[in-house]
Amino acid sequence: QVQLVESGGGLVQAGGSLRLSCAASGRTFSDYVMGWFRQAPGKEREFVGCIRTSGGSTWYADSVKGRVTISRDNAKNTVYLQMNSLKSEDTAVYYCAAHRTRGVVYTTSIKYDYWGQGTQVTVSS
Numbered sequence: 241q242v243q244l245v246e247s248g249g250g251l252v253q254a255g256g257s258l259r260l261s262c263a264a265s266g267r268t269f270s271d272y273v274m275g276w277f278r279q280a281p282g283k284e285r286e287f288v289g290c291i292r293t294s295g296g297s298t299w300y301a302d303s304v305k306g307r308v309t310i311s312r313d314n315a316k317n318t319v320y321l322q323m324n325s326l327k328s329e330d331t332a333v334y335y336c337a338a339h340r341t342r343g344v345v346y347t348t349s350i351k352y353d354y355w356g357q358g359t360q361v362t363v364s365s
Contacts (some may be wrong), residue, residue, distance in 0.1 A: 242266045242354040243280040249334060249359030252326055256363075260321040261338030262356055270294070273345050274312055274319040275352055278332035278361075283293050287347045288334070291319065299347060302332075328365040 248260040253359060262274070275290035289300040291310045299312050304323075312319040337352035346352065 242272065244336050244338060244354055244356035245336065246336050246359040249361045251362045251364060254326060254328055254363055254365045256326050257322070257324045258326065258361060260323070260336075260361070262319045262321075263340065264319070265319045269317040269340065270314040271340060272338040272354075273341050274310075274344060275337045275339070275347070276310060276319075276321045276334060277337060277349055277352075278330075278334045279356055279358075280329075280332040283332075285335070285349050287349065288321065290345060290347060292345055293341050297345070299305050305341045323361075326361075326363045328363050331361060333360050 245263045251292045252258050270293050276288040277285050278288050279285040291298045291312050295312045296346050307325045309322040335358045336356045336360045338354045339352045
């Protein structure tokens with residue numbers, strides 16, 4: 241089992257920045273690809289981005305590319321989501337998730353084994 245706890249959400253004005261954190265415990269953090277997803281009211285959960293186990297490679301959704309950066313600190317068992325130039329459409333509950341690498345990196349939520357409880361991000365226009 242892997243336990244994931246997100247933090248750092250809140251209310252921010254459009255154009256502002258936030259950094260979300262996700263602390264992991266329970267298993268070897270470096271064995272897991274870490275992803276960020278979000279879900280806005282009335283919408284399906286969508287992929288934001290993910291990072292390979294070593295942190296050497298990242299993938300992002302087109303909707304956030306150039307505005308967000310995912311990083312991880314395997315020594316601290318933590319993954320981060322830095323979000324800049326926030327827009328009202330970024331308002332959502334943000335979740336971090338983990339899947340065993342198995343040599344591949346997934347961007348679809350169904351492939352992720354563990355999920356955090358989510359943290360609310362609200363961007364006011």
